Amino acid sequence: MRSLRLVLLALLALACGAEPPERHMTNRLVLWMTGQSNSWGVDPGEAYVNAGNPGTYANVDYWDTLLSSIDCEAFRPLDGSHGKDRTVGRLLYEAGFNPVIINISKGSTYSNQWIPNHPYYQLYIAEVAEVYPILVARFPGDTFTHIHIRDQGEEEARYDTSTPAGLAVVTNWSENFELTHGALQNIIGPAERIIIQTNSNIVGKTSPGLLEGEQLTAAGSYLRFVDRNSVAYEINGIHMTTPGYISCGTLVAQQVQRLLWDKSKQSRSLPSHTLSFGL
DSSP states (O other): OHHHHHHHHHHHHHHHTOOOOOOOTTEEEEEEEEESHHHHOOOOHHHHHHTTOOSEEEEEEEEEEETTTBOOOSOEEEEOSSSSHHHHHHHHHHTTOOEEEEEEEOTTOOGGGSSTTSHHHHHHHHHHHHHHHHHHHHSTTOEEEEEEEEEOOHHHHTSOOSSHHHHHHHHTHHHHHHHHHHHHHHHHOOOEEEEEOOOTTOTTOOSTTHHHHHHHHHHOSGGGEEOOTTSOBOTTSSSBOHHHHHHHHHHHHHHHHHHHHHHHHHHHTOOOOOOOOOO
């Protein structure tokens, strides 16, 4: 497939330390960011400027909706007003991709609030159904590679699992994700997945290893899993700091590239290469 050949060329350029190839402007990498507060983020734009990142990035289209609070109505240039999205978009664009970032999040939510019959689920599906035709109309004739990046679990990590009902809140995480992911695919078509691990050192954690296992099950492999325990958090381990969001954005961009490289390699039956993801 032509889009996979372009992905391969970009990744080979990274491996060789070369400049990215001339980008093909009709192939879009669409990242669907969903989850709770760490998916949305809390960074002021100034934090990115101080870290050496411009306040806006005109080469990447951005859509961000905070369910029941902030309703986006049109794409705009990617900015650093909150979260890790600014870092993810910048790094992927500079690597030769044409990313579009769509963030649909809601803080303090459980995974079972993103499944059918819950009000937040209805808002989520309505938002996807709204933005997808706008995306298609914005880039007529383009091909889209969709990746769903899930960042949710801080509520489950601290939930009382001493009762069967409480335990089910955590052990149903992967099953709930499949419902959330399936609903997205019902509207946009096939989408890959990347799961961002909830901090293992979060204050108030009740069942060590349980949520991580659920998240890895949902990911299916370490290729679709981001371990972010090494990034900087606030003292309670719940929200990342500004450097933490930037570090996490780098990890996500790296994993997106690894995933696309693997898919390109499999489609072309190419021998394995060792890549350097020095973003």
